[in-house]
Amino acid sequence: MSDPLLSATDLTKTFGGITAVDGASLTVDEGDIVGLIGPNGAGKSTTFDLLTGFLDPDAGTVHFDGEDVTDLPPEERASRGMVRTFQMSRELTGMKVRENVRLGLQDHPGETALASLLRTGAAADAETAAGDRAEALLKRLDLWELRDEYAGNLSGGQRKLLELARAFVTDPDLLLLDEPMAGVNPSLTDDLLEFIRELRGEGTTFLIVEHDIDVIMSISDEIVGMHNGDVLTTGTPAEVRQDEALLEAYLGGAV
Ligand SMILES: Nc1ncnc2c1ncn2[C@@H]1O[C@H](COP(=O)(O)OP(=O)(O)O)[C@@H](O)[C@H]1O
Numbered sequence: 268m269s270d271p272l273l274s275a276t277d278l279t280k281t282f283g284g285i286t287a288v289d290g291a292s293l294t295v296d297e298g299d300i301v302g303l304i305g306p307n308g309a310g311k312s313t314t315f316d317l318l319t320g321f322l323d324p325d326a327g328t329v330h331f332d333g334e335d336v337t338d339l340p341p342e343e344r345a346s347r348g349m350v351r352t353f354q355m356s357r358e359l360t361g362m363k364v365r366e367n368v369r370l371g372l373q374d375h376p377g378e379t380a381l382a383s384l385l386r387t388g389a390a391a392d393a394e395t396a397a398g399d400r401a402e403a404l405l406k407r408l409d410l411w412e413l414r415d416e417y418a419g420n421l422s423g424g425q426r427k428l429l430e431l432a433r434a435f436v437t438d439p440d441l442l443l444l445d446e447p448m449a450g451v452n453p454s455l456t457d458d459l460l461e462f463i464r465e466l467r468g469e470g471t472t473f474l475i476v477e478h479d480i481d482v483i484m485s486i487s488d489e490i491v492g493m494h495n496g497d498v499l500t501t502g503t504p505a506e507v508r509q510d511e512a513l514l515e516a517y518l519g520g521a522v
Pocket residue numbers: 282285286287288305306307308309310311312313314
C-alpha cells in the first residue's frame with residue numbers, strides 16, 4: 268500500500284481553556300473522497316485550519332505528499348496542491364465574479380497543466396487554458412451569467428459556489444471543503460455532488476465536512492467521525508452507520 272496523500276498525527280489545539288482539537292489523527296488516501304463528520308463544536312473546522320496551516324497546532328504533525336508540512340504557511344501548502352474552502356465564504360465582495368476566480372489562480376499556482384505550460388514559457392497558451400477552465404467552471408456552477416456581477420451582490424449560496432470555483436480552478440491534488448453545500452440551492456446540490464465525483468475521476472482527492480449525513484454518506488469512500496476534538500471512528504459509510512458510539516455522539520451532541 269502506498270502512503271496516504273495526507274496524514275495528520277496527534278493534532279491538538281486549545282483556545283484559552285477550550286481544547287478544540289484533542290490529539291486527533293487521520294489519513295486521506297489519494298483518489299478518495301473522505302467525509303469528516305461530527306456534531307457542532309466537534310473540532311472539524313479547527314482541524315481543517317490545522318491541516319491547511321491557517322492555525323499552528325499546539326502539538327502534532329501534518330504530512331502531505333510525503334513531506335512534513337507542519338511548519339509551512341497556508342500559501343506554501345496551497346502551492347503544493349492542498350487547497351481549501353471555508354465554512355464562511357471569503358470571496359472578495361468588491362471584485363467581480365470572474366475576477367474572484369482569476370484570483371484563485373494567482374493565489375495557488377499548483378502542479379497544474381497551467382503551471383507546466385508556464386514553465387515551458389508558453390504563457391499565452393497558459394492564459395488561454397486558465398481562461399477556459401475558469402469559464403467552464405463558472406458555467407458548470409451556474410455563475411457564468413453573473414460573471415460581471417460584484418461578488419457582494421450574490422446570494423449566500425452563490426457566494427459558496429464562487430468560493431468553490433475559486434478553489435477548483437487551481438486544479439489541486441487535495442481539496443478540503445468545509446460545508447460546501449450549506450446555503451446552496453437544493454436544485455444545485457445534486458449537481459455539485461456529481462461535479463465532485465467527476466473531479467475525483469480526474470484525480471482530485473477530497474476531504475469534505477458536510478452536515479447532511481445522508482449526503483456525506485452517499486459521496487464518501489471513507490468517513491472520519493469526530494467528537495470532542497478527537498477522532499472517534501473511521502471506516503466506510505456502511506461501517507460507520509453501524510457505529511453506535513458515533514451515532515450516540517451525534518444524538519447526544521448539540522447538533
Ligand atoms: N478561534 C476560536 N476561539 C475560541 N474557541 C474556538 C475558536 N475556534 C473554535 N473554537 C471552539 O472550538 C470548538 C471546536 O470548534 P470547530 O472546530 O469550529 O467545530 P466544528 O467545525 O466541528 O463545528 C468549539 O467549542 C468552538 O467553540
